[in-house]
Amino acid sequence: MPKILKWGLLSTARINRALIPPLRASKRNELIAVASRDLERAEAYAKFHAIPRFYGSYEDLLADPEIDVIYNPLPNHLHADWSIRAARAGKHVLCEKPLALTPNEVARMAEAAEQSGTRIVEAFMYRHHPQTLAVQKAIQEGKIGKIQLIRGSFSFTLQRPDDFRWIPEYGGGALWDVGCYPVSFAHLLAGSTPKEVFGWQVTASGGVDETFVGQIHFSNGVLAQFDCSFNLPHQTGMEIRGSRGTLIIPAPFKPDPKQKPFILTDHHKEKLSFKSGDLYLGEIEDLTDAILCGHSPRISLAESQENIATLDALLRSARENRVVSPHL
Ligand SMILES: NC(=O)c1ccc[n+]([C@@H]2O[C@H](COP(=O)([O-])OP(=O)(O)OC[C@H]3O[C@@H](n4cnc5c(N)ncnc54)[C@H](OP(=O)(O)O)[C@@H]3O)[C@@H](O)[C@H]2O)c1
Missing domain, CATH: 3.40.50.720 (NAD(P)-binding Rossmann-like Domain)
Incomplete structure (x- = not known):
């Protein structure tokens, strides 16, 4: 059995x-x-x-x-x-x-x-979704050329006043909750480690960042900018700009078959194609493969650690109003 x-x-x-x-x-x-x-x-x-x-x-x-x-x-x-x-x-x-x-x-x-x-x-459920894998493949195939700029957003209106997301000591704040998604996507695609970050925040009365805007300078010269908020209508998106074109991902974290990613070059618009799947099944099957078949999980602890170092550095940057180098 x-x-x-x-x-x-x-x-x-x-x-x-x-x-x-x-x-x-x-x-x-x-x-x-x-x-x-x-x-x-x-x-x-x-x-x-x-x-x-x-x-x-x-x-x-x-x-x-x-x-x-x-x-x-x-x-x-x-x-x-x-x-x-x-x-x-x-x-x-x-x-x-x-x-x-x-x-x-x-x-x-x-x-x-x-x-x-x-x-x-x-x-990080979106990392396993066929849409994310199709984005990675298109970039590896050079469809937009050499990546230079990455932009991302994730906002929604947090209406529950008793939610742990409003409590600083609980790891609350928009950056930890939703900003972590565009930051993770930028890490995935930049192809290098962050050298410096800078962040600005608007804090809620309890002290967490309710809106955060950040920039990441990767060691290979790729620049990323993102925003996130608990105080704006729901919106997500990623835009990856390369030397040959731009890849737009309208629904990067909860893929929507009606809003598939597309590539824009000077004379051409190409939609990415992939099969839809349950958003949360991939992380379960990936871990099952790791446990039962000895595979390496798609998200290594080293990757998680690097993301968290960047998020931590962004928060320090916003608090101290200076450029910060993430360290592991
Ligand atoms: N991947 C995704 O799509 C996604 C989406 C939403 C949230 N998340 C993540 O999932 C986690 C939970 O989010 P959620 O919105 O589901 O949270 P939630 O509904 O507030 O649930 C958190 C649970 O933790 C338990 N808990 C233990 N100590 C607590 C404390 N001091 N204060 C409050 N709750 C405490 C409570 O369960 P008991 O009372 O039963 O012990 C509570 O139901 C977060 O890390 C969030 O980032 C991920």
Whole structure:
């Protein structure tokens, strides 16, 4: 019998709703448990979603010997510690973005995974989508020539006043929440590491950045600019400008078949073609391949660490009003 990986959800987070259907659709995976800080909440959640087991503490979930993989969708400041605790309990971890809040935390996560022989992988779902793979292929084939400039945005209006995203100590703020997407996409395509960054922020009354504008200067000369906000209508996009043309991605993070990426050159417009797929299935299958087949995960901890170093440097730049060099 092929091994079926058994999963447990670490909390009753809203984002679980995106993961549960593809987890159930995947033939090599099975959702068997959920934990909450509150036993009654865990029980009600398990009943509603038809999850067989529930636990009233995260510790109890990690102590379940039948669980192979933990999904960690906790508020951002708890990503590193609970992923490390899960790894030490012998569990693999799919951890929500941002994987951590400092590069040093990622180093500790890597050490815990190494010591326990487990995988910890950041859940950047768009990285696995056929659209992103088609964008990478078009760039590798030289369709827009040598990349020089990257622009990106991700904004929405955050209307929940009690959301952890408004709390600085919880890793709140627009940059950690949504700015991390264009920054990650820029890293993916720039083909080099960031040399310097600069950021400006508008802070909310509680102190988090509610709007952030940033620039990244990569070592190979590629320049990137992005913006993100909790205080603007929903908008996303990436624009990649090369020596031969521009690649426009209207829906880079949640691909939409009605808004496919296209390449503009002097006399030509070409749409990229790819098959659609479930946005969240790719990260599940990728981690399953890593666990069951020994493949390297598509998003390495080194990649996550580099992204987090850039985000951390951008925040320092905005606070200190100076150019900052990211360091790992
Ligand atoms: N990849 C994506 O598309 C995507 C989309 C949305 C969010 N995310 C990421 O997913 C994570 C969760 O986001 P979300 O919007 O789903 O969060 P959420 O609904 O606020 O859920 C977070 C959960 O964490 C638990 N928790 C533990 N300590 C907590 C504390 N001190 N304060 C608040 N909650 C606490 C709570 O569960 P219990 O009460 O059950 O313990 C809570 O339900 C974030 O890291 C976010 O960046 C990713």
